[in-house]
Amino acid sequence: xxxxxxxxxxxxxxxxxxxxxxxxxxxxxxxxxxxxxxxxxxxxxxxxxxxxxxxxxxxxxxxxxxxxxxxxxxxxxxxxxxxxxxxxxxxxxxxxxxxxxxxxxxxxxxxxxxxxxxxxxxxxxxxxxxxxxxxxxxxxxxxxxxxxxxxxxxxxxxxxxxxxxxxxxxxxxxxxxxxxxxxxxxxxxxxxxxxxxxxxxxxxxxxxxxxxxxxxxxxxxxxxxxxxxxxxxxxxxxxxxxxxxxxxxxxxxxxxxxxxxxxxxxxxxxxxxxxxxxxxxxxxxxxxxxxxxxxxxxxxxxxxxxxxxxxxxxxxxxxxxxxxxxxxxxxxxxxxxxxxxxxxxxxxxxxxxxxxxxxxxxxxxx
Amino acid sequence: xxxxxxxxxxxxxxxxxxxxxxxxxxxxxxxxxxxxxxxxxxxxxxxxxxxxxxxxxxxxxxxxxxxxxxxxxxxxxxxxxxxxxxxxxxxxxxxxxxxxxxxxxxxxxxxxxxxxxxxxxxxxxxxxxxxxxxxxxxxxxxxxxxxxxxxxxxxxxxxxxxxxxxxxxxxxxxxxxxxxxxxxxxxxxxxxxxxxxxxxxxxxxxxxxxxxxxxxxxxxxxxxxxxxxxxxxxxxxxxxxxxxxxxxxxxxxxxxxxxxxxxxxxxxxxxxxxxxxxxxxxxxxxxxxxxxxxxxxxxxxxxxxxxxxxxxxxxxxxxxxxxxxxxxxxxxxxxxxxxxxxxxxxxxxxxxxxxxxxxxxxxxxxxxxxxxxxxxxxxxxxxxxxxxxxxxxxxxxxxxxxxxxxxxxxxxxxxxxxxxxxxxxxxxxxxxxxxxxxxxxxxxxxxxxxxxxxxxxxxxxxxxxxxxxxxxxxxxxxxxxxxxxxxxxxxxxx
Numbered sequence: 001x002x003x004x005x006x007x008x009x010x011x012x013x014x015x016x017x018x019x020x021x022x023x024x025x026x027x028x029x030x031x032x033x034x035x036x037x038x039x040x041x042x043x044x045x046x047x048x049x050x051x052x053x054x055x056x057x058x059x060x061x062x063x064x065x066x067x068x069x070x071x072x073x074x075x076x077x078x079x080x081x082x083x084x085x086x087x088x089x090x091x092x093x094x095x096x097x098x099x100x101x102x103x104x105x106x107x108x109x110x111x112x113x114x115x116x117x118x119x120x121x122x123x124x125x126x127x128x129x130x131x132x133x134x135x136x137x138x139x140x141x142x143x144x145x146x147x148x149x150x151x152x153x154x155x156x157x158x159x160x161x162x163x164x165x166x167x168x169x170x171x172x173x174x175x176x177x178x179x180x181x182x183x184x185x186x187x188x189x190x191x192x193x194x195x196x197x198x199x200x201x202x203x204x205x206x207x208x209x210x211x212x213x214x215x216x217x218x219x220x221x222x223x224x225x226x227x228x229x230x231x232x233x234x235x236x237x238x239x240x241x242x243x244x245x246x247x248x249x250x251x252x253x254x255x256x257x258x259x260x261x262x263x264x265x266x267x268x269x270x271x272x273x274x275x276x277x278x279x280x281x282x283x284x285x286x287x288x289x290x291x292x293x294x295x296x297x298x299x300x301x302x303x304x305x306x307x308x309x310x311x312x313x314x315x316x317x318x319x320x321x322x323x324x325x326x327x328x329x330x331x332x333x334x335x336x337x338x339x340x341x342x343x344x345x346x347x348x349x350x351x352x353x354x355x356x357x358x359x360x361x362x363x364x365x366x
Numbered sequence: 367x368x369x370x371x372x373x374x375x376x377x378x379x380x381x382x383x384x385x386x387x388x389x390x391x392x393x394x395x396x397x398x399x400x401x402x403x404x405x406x407x408x409x410x411x412x413x414x415x416x417x418x419x420x421x422x423x424x425x426x427x428x429x430x431x432x433x434x435x436x437x438x439x440x441x442x443x444x445x446x447x448x449x450x451x452x453x454x455x456x457x458x459x460x461x462x463x464x465x466x467x468x469x470x471x472x473x474x475x476x477x478x479x480x481x482x483x484x485x486x487x488x489x490x491x492x493x494x495x496x497x498x499x500x501x502x503x504x505x506x507x508x509x510x511x512x513x514x515x516x517x518x519x520x521x522x523x524x525x526x527x528x529x530x531x532x533x534x535x536x537x538x539x540x541x542x543x544x545x546x547x548x549x550x551x552x553x554x555x556x557x558x559x560x561x562x563x564x565x566x567x568x569x570x571x572x573x574x575x576x577x578x579x580x581x582x583x584x585x586x587x588x589x590x591x592x593x594x595x596x597x598x599x600x601x602x603x604x605x606x607x608x609x610x611x612x613x614x615x616x617x618x619x620x621x622x623x624x625x626x627x628x629x630x631x632x633x634x635x636x637x638x639x640x641x642x643x644x645x646x647x648x649x650x651x652x653x654x655x656x657x658x659x660x661x662x663x664x665x666x667x668x669x670x671x672x673x674x675x676x677x678x679x680x681x682x683x684x685x686x687x688x689x690x691x692x693x694x695x696x697x698x699x700x701x702x703x704x705x706x707x708x709x710x711x712x713x714x715x716x717x718x719x720x721x722x723x724x725x726x727x728x729x730x731x732x733x734x735x736x737x738x739x740x741x742x743x744x745x746x747x748x749x750x751x752x753x754x755x756x757x758x759x760x761x762x763x764x765x766x767x768x769x770x771x772x773x774x775x776x777x778x779x780x781x782x783x784x785x786x787x788x789x790x791x792x793x794x795x796x797x798x799x800x801x802x803x804x805x806x807x808x809x810x811x812x813x814x815x816x817x818x819x820x821x822x823x824x825x826x827x828x829x830x831x832x833x834x835x836x837x838x839x840x841x842x843x844x845x846x847x848x849x850x851x852x853x854x855x856x857x858x859x860x
Contacts, residue, residue, distance in 0.1 A: 013685055017692040024693060025701070032705035172387070172847055176840035178792045180799055181832035184813065187822050308696055309796040313817065324800060327701050335701065342694050350692075 003358055010354050014347045019098065021343045022336060026094040029332050030086035038330030042106070043076045093332055097340050102126075103333030110331045113322045115205045122333040125322065126341060131208060133306040133318035136234050140241035141303045145296055147242070148249035153280055155250075156257040167250050174247030179240065180309040186240045187314070197236040201314050204233040237314050241307070256291045260284050290360050294353055301349035305342040374776055381852035388848030394841040402648040409645055414717060417637065417807045424533030425484040425621040426636030431826045433626045441477035443570075443581070445624030446470075450590070451613055457605065462496070464600050464608050468590040472622045474507075475583050479566045481623040483516060485534040485590075489616030492527040494607065496595040500534065502620070503591075504569070507584025510548055512569065515541055525597070538562040545569065555579070590620055631826035633812065634819040639827065642807035643834055649808050650791050650838055653721070657728045657790035658842075662783040665733035666775065669740025670767055674748060680741070687734040695731045699793070702727050703802045720804035724797065728790050736782050740775060747771050777853035784846040788839030795835050809835050 029035050050072050054065045081089040093103060102122035105111050111120045114128040155164045190197040207229045214222035260266060261284060269283045306320025315321070319338065326334035382388035416422050427445055436442040448470050458465040474480070485500065492498060502516040516536045520527060542561035545568050546552055552561065552568060555577055561568045572582040592612070596604045612618060630640035672683040706723045710716040747753065747770070756766050798810030799817065809831040816827035 013688055014692070016685075017689040020689050021693040025698065028698065028701050028705065032702075032709060034701075034705040034708055037708060168847070172840065172843045173836075175843045176788055177836045178796060178832070180796055181813065181828075181835065184817065184822060184828050185832065188825065188828055192823050305694060305697075308700065309799055312800055323697050324700065327697065327704055328801070335697075339694060339697060342697075343692055346694075347692055 007354055007358070011351060014351055018340075018343050018347045022094055022097060022340050025336060025339045026090045026332075029335060030090035033086070035330050035332050036082065036086060038107075039080050039082060043073065043080060043082070046076060047073045090332070093336060097333075097336040102337040105331060105334055107326075107329040107331045109329050110322065110325050110334050113317050113325050115209075115317065122331075122337040125334060126319070126337055129306075129317060129319050129322045130304070131212075132204060132316065133304065133311070133320065135204075135208070135230065136237045136316060136318060137241065137307055137311075137320075138300060138303040139234070140238040141245065141299055143238065144242050144245040144249050145299065147246055148253050149292070152250050152253035152257060153285065155254060156261055156280070156284065157276060159258065164254075167247075167254065171247035171251035174244045175251075177244060178309075179244045179307065180313045182244055183237070183240050183310050183313040186236055190236055198233060201233055201237070201316050204230065205317055207233060237310070237316060241310065252295065253292065256288050257284055260287050263287075290357055293356055293360065297349050297353055297356075298346070301345045304345050305338070371773075371776075374773070378777065378780060378849065378852060382845070382848045385848045385851060387844045388852075391841055391844035391848060394837070395845060398647065398651060398838060398841060401644075402651050405644050406648045409648075413645060414806055417642070418805060420635055421531050421533055422486075423632075423636040424535075425486045425619065425623060426632055426638070427481050427623050427625055427627045428632060428636045429634055429820065429824060429827075430481075430625055430627040430632045430636075431824070432629055432631040432640075434629075435626055435631075435826070440626070442626035443474060443476040443478045443480040443624045444472075444622075445480075445627050446472045446622040447619055448621075449617070449619045451615060451618050457609075459600050459605065462596050462598060462600055464594050464596065464605055466592040466609075466612070468588075468592070468620075470588040470590070470620065472586040472588060473584075474570060474581060474586060476581060476625075478625050479570050479581050481625060482566050483536060483569075483620075483622055485516060485518070485620045486532070487529050487534070487615065487618050488531045490527075490529045490611060490618065491615075492522070492594065492608065492611050494525055494596065494604070495522050495527060496525075496597050497521045498527050499591075499593040499595075501591040501593070503589045505587040505589070506570075507582055507586065508572065512541075512544060512548060514544065515569065536565060538565050541565050541569070549573070586622075588620065588622070630830050631824070633815055633827060639812060639830060642812050643809065643830055646806075646808045646812075646831075647834070647838075649721070649806055650795070650835070653725060653728075653794045654787035654791040654838065654842065656725055657732065658783045658787040660725075660729040661732040661786050662736060662779055664729065665736030665782075666740055666772075666779055668733060669737035670744055670771065670775075672737065673741035673744030674763065674767060674771070683737070684741075687737055690731055690734050693731070696793070696796075698731070699724065699727050700797065700800065700802065703797055707802060707804075717804040717806045721806070724794055724804075725790075728793060732786060732790075736779070736786075739778065739782070743775055743778065744771055747774055777849070781846055781849040781853060784842050784849055787842040791835065791839050791842075 047069060051065065051069045054060060054068060077083050096103065100123075105116075105118065105120045105122050105125055108118055111118050111125060114120070114125040116125060116128065151167070155161070155167055158164050187197070187199075191199045207226050211223060211226045211230060214220075214226060266279060266283045269279045274283075304319065306316075306318045306323065308320035308324050310316075311318050311320035312324055319342075322334065323338050325331075326338065379392075383392060410416070425447065430445075431440055431442075433442065448468075450468055453468055453470075456467040456469075458467060483502070483504075485502070498518075498520050500516070500518040501514055503511055503513050504515050505511040516534060517540075518534050520529075539558075539562045542558050542565060545561055545565075546558065549568075551573060555573065556568075567579055570581055570586070571579040574580045594608050598604075627636075628638045628640050630638070630643060632638055668683055668687075672680045703720060703724055706720055707716075710719050713719065753766060753770060756770060761769070795808065795810030795813070798808055798814045801814060801818070803811050803814065812827065812831040816822065816824065816831075820827045822828065
């Protein structure tokens with residue numbers, strides 16, 4: 001098979017995986033009757049309000065109120081599509097999500113995460129939350145990756161040394177400590193005991209919007225002053241994430257490099273008396289490039305979905321909190337939209353990697 | 367097969383044990399397993415319902431740090447509880463009334479005030495009586511007696527009184543009135559409502575200068591009168607009947623609620639956090655080990671079949687893994703858990719169902735990675751000459767897989783299995799943090815409460831559960847590390 005066909009095959013399967021993921025989500029939402037219960041609650045609430053409004057009118061006839069209320073309820077049931085089985089509601093929603101026509105947000109609490117009021121479009125809500133996750137989680141992941149890539153090669157040649165052992169112990173420790181627990185501890189120490197970090201992180205919404213409007217207006221002073229404000233919000237979450245992610249990142253990078261260090265061609269290079277730096281750069285880092293690229297790209301793609309639990313602990317109004325709020329309150333348009341976008345990002349990253357393998361690794365082309 | 371497996375286990379054990387991280391891991395693991403067996407044996411059958419019922423915890427301090435916090439300068443008002451069923455009493459009989467008088471002492475020696483006073487009665491049934499009355503008087507160290515701090519009266523229906531479970535607290539407005547008659551000078555500092563809102567401060571405090579109330583240290587004498595009226599002149603049989611009823615009740619105790627409690631403190635309802643940590647251990651281990659074993663078995667089987675048979679089977683399994691891998695696990699898990707939580711809201715088996723569903727979802731989405739590794743290893747082993755030889759000799763596929771391939775995979779699988787345990791433990795605890803709780807007292811559940819009700823400000827509520835989670839997963843991480851080093855010589859020191 002030629003490379004083109006292999007890549008095409010991968011593209012088809014990845015697209016299929018994407019569609020299945022969204023359908024599966026829709027299936028879980030629909031088949032468990034979870035969203036139906038939420039919609040029923042909404043209808044009951046509206047019917048109750050309607051009946052109350054009718055009863056307030058002067059000289060009402062009770063049987064007439066009943067009749068009106070009943071027809072109102074039937075109208076609502078039809079509008080929300082509750083008179084048909086769930087599949088008739090979910091399939092169109094999945095389909096319109098797949099062609100990027102996300103529905104409307106139904107729940108106030110979901111719109112509130114983005115700082116919006118109802119009515120709001122799911123796509124707008126998602127786009128509003130994305131930058132907040134990027135400034136916190138994607139930036140933290142980037143810092144972690146840079147640090148790990150700086151540290152790991154330095155300990156590769158010194159396996160078993162003190163620095164190496166410290167790195168392994170650190171990795172084991174941080175692998176065992178949940179990020180969200182460290183987040184709780186950091187909030188406890190820095191926000192409540194020392195008072196150097198904010199206790200409420202929702203304020204970042206305002207800071208980011210002033211920043212973007214200052215950027216649009218070209219107002220550099222205002223932009224940089226709100227950048228300082230942004231730092232006062234993000235430093236604690238970023239520090240928390242970097243502390244916990246750095247260990248596993250160093251460990252896995254070290255493992256990738258170690259696999260290559262014992263290869264014959266590296267031994268031969270060392271035996272030829274090449275300086276360690278040259279061996280590292282030309283003989284170890286080059287072949288390690290594709291596995292490292294894989295974890296960097298997939299790691300970064302994964303951050304866009306936010307860390308649901310960590311964001312919740314910080315009450316950070318990003319993608320993770322949005323996702324959780326959408327699930328907790330039962331908002332199908334937002335759930336499906338987020339699942340679609342995140343899976344799409346992941347699938348595209350996987351595809352880019354497939355192409356990159358071919359470009360980076362000549363062995364694949366053979 | 368069995369002998370080889372035993373030899374493998376022995377080799378792994380000695381290899382792992384020879385490393386310091388392996389020693390630490392095996393020691394920790396056996397400690398955790400023993401502790402969780404003890405905990406599972408000691409777990410009372412109705413613990414979950416007791417845990418979620420506010421009544422049993424009504425006489426415990428709320429939001430209280432552990433007792434040893436006193437060593438670190440935390441001022442603790444002592445917690446005092448007396449089980450009156452076995453306590454000395456003075457019997458009094460007058461007319462148709464039988465009275466039991468209990469005298470207790472409480473020694474306050476602290477810079478802080480107790481949280482209150484309460485009496486708890488469980489499972490008391492009195493037959494052939496008219497009424498049941500309780501009066502608690504307290505004599506303070508300054509010699510003043512505060513009468514009727516806590517009173518309770520109930521009358522019989524059809525000649526009998528049955529109390530399943532109650533917690534009695536003082537009538538705060540009445541108590542405030544009593545305190546003001548005894549100490550009129552209090553009114554210059556506070557009003558009646560303030561005293562009622564915060565009665566322990568004034569019951570156990572004294573006006574030091576014109577505006578400050580500080581605890582009045584010294585011995586407090588609590589006099590508890592239990593008075594039971596019978597419908598006739600009381601006889602010896604009545605006294606015997608009443609005394610037996612109290613002795614046979616499930617619980618009858620009085621408490622001066624302090625500000626420090628237990629080994630690990632209490633939460634917002636006065637529940638002992640130490641208990642939850644202790645009984646949460648088997649659940650955490652079950653989730654970790656259960657998920658690890660099941661994902662490994664499925665991953666091993668799928669990878670083996672995929673690599674050994676190849677062709678369409680291989681292709682479909684690999685594509686299936688692709689799809690599974692593309693689906694964001696955590697959101698789906700949350701979605702399923704929330705849906706199950708709603709669907710089984712009132713079901714008594716909800717905790718078990720939710721736990722199994724969470725475990726199942728983790729397994730369904732967790733085996734892909736291992737299957738890929740197993741497949742590639744199977745592919746390389748399959749092409750070895752001895753497999754050909756075995757085939758020529760007439761060995762069945764099953765025989766080849768079990769005899770020749772699986773034994774070679776075992777070490778890698780063992781390391782992978784151990785590694786997947788901590789992530790399951792962390793994920794399950796993380797779900798609780800989000801408020802998806804199955805109702806069992808788990809470590810994540812305590813942390814979730816600390817966030818919601820404790821406002822992240824009580825250290826004894828945040829640190830112990832987190833450390834418990836971390837130590838448990840660290841055990842598996844260390845075990846994985848040393849297993850990996852045992853089977854992968856490249857990771858060893860040169």
